[in-house]
Amino acid sequence: MPAVETRAQKWERVARLLKKEPISNMAAARQLRVDKAFVREVREGLGMSPYRLSRDQQNWERVARLLKKEPISNIAVARQLRVDKAFVRQVREDLGMRPFWLHRDQWTVVDFEALSVPVGGGHRLWRGRFSTTNVPMAGRSETAYRLAFRLLHGREPVGRCEGTCTRKACVAGEHQEDDVMRAAEPGRLSYQGMDLVAIRKALRGTPPYPRLRPEEKRMAFRLADPSLGVVAAAVPVIQLARRLGCCDQTIRRWRDEGVPA
Structure with missing residues (x-):
């Protein structure tokens, strides 16, 4: 059974490689199969400056300042400063910063x-x-x-x-x-198997209203938004329920919680 490598031994392996040649933390970590954070720790312990992908110190500083200033993607930095995206990624890694993600909310x-x-x-x-x-x-x-x-x-x-x-x-x-806007286009007769003629008649016509399938009811509810141009004004809940062939509680739930997919 192979002996377990001590932290001191691992430190020496990383230190030898860092002293041997200019190499990034990521490349050293992959080559020696150690954690990238550990390589950065060794580099700092040796008093070595972060590895620069480019020899242009001024560019490195410019990129670092922008990354520290605000949350921004690598490609946005690259385009703003006219540098390579891989160079920005390297600077981000040198600074120990996580990849940029902006949550949708x-x-x-x-x-x-x-x-x-x-x-x-x-x-x-x-x-x-x-x-x-x-x-x-x-x-x-x-x-x-x-x-x-x-x-x-x-x-x-x-x-x-x-x-x-x-x-x-x-x-x-x-x-x-999206699908709703395409279905609202004047003159379109059907969309994804839904009868748009029947949906328009249910929303705008007079009784008797055509019988709609479940997916057609959901689309009709979405098309009842006056901004789409299918109806001239908002349809009251009870009247819309009667036109679509469902109960008014369903219409209220869709308005409050959204229409199921």
């Missing part, structure tokens, strides 16, 4: 506008993180498209949230639409 219009830039034609381009497939991301799993939609309309997009313009990766909220 914290997003405000000010946050969104700080990480995006307006361009001609009412378009908006993302300055934050992109996925490996080049999708602008506002969090671990939320796209900047869905964030822009939510900030503009005050609700979560239903189904697919896609752009309506021809500008690639445009994140302008006005240029995003």
Whole structure:
């Protein structure tokens, strides 16, 4: 059975490597199979300066100042200071800072506008993180498209949230639409198997109202929002329940708690 390496032995291994050649904490940790925080501790114990990916000390200081000043993504720093994104990531690691993530509940219009830039034609381009497939991301799993939609309309997009313009990766909220907005388009007869003609008749017509399937009732409730243009004004709860073929308690619950997917 192999002997267990002591902390002092591990310290000596890391110290030898750090003294041997310029190497980042991450690279040393991977090479020696030790924790990155331990490598940083050894570097500090030896009185060594943090490893610079670039020899340009001025750039390192500029990036470090911006990272310390405010929560900001690596790509936003890279674009603002015109440096490589990998260099920003290295500086963040040298400083012992965690990767940047902005929780979805914290997003405000000010946050969104700080990480995006307006361009001609009412378009908006993302300055934050992109996925490996080049999708602008506002969090671990939320796209900047869905964030822009939510900030503009005050609700979560239903189904697919896609752009309506021809500008690639445009994140302008006005240029995003979801399943509800697509279903509200005048002249559309059906959407995802739902009979939009029957839904419009139920919302705007006279009795007898067509019988709607469960998914059509939910879509009809969403389309009862006057801002979508399907109805001219808000429909009272009891009348809307009668039109959709459900009880008024269901309509009140949907208004208070949201419509189930």
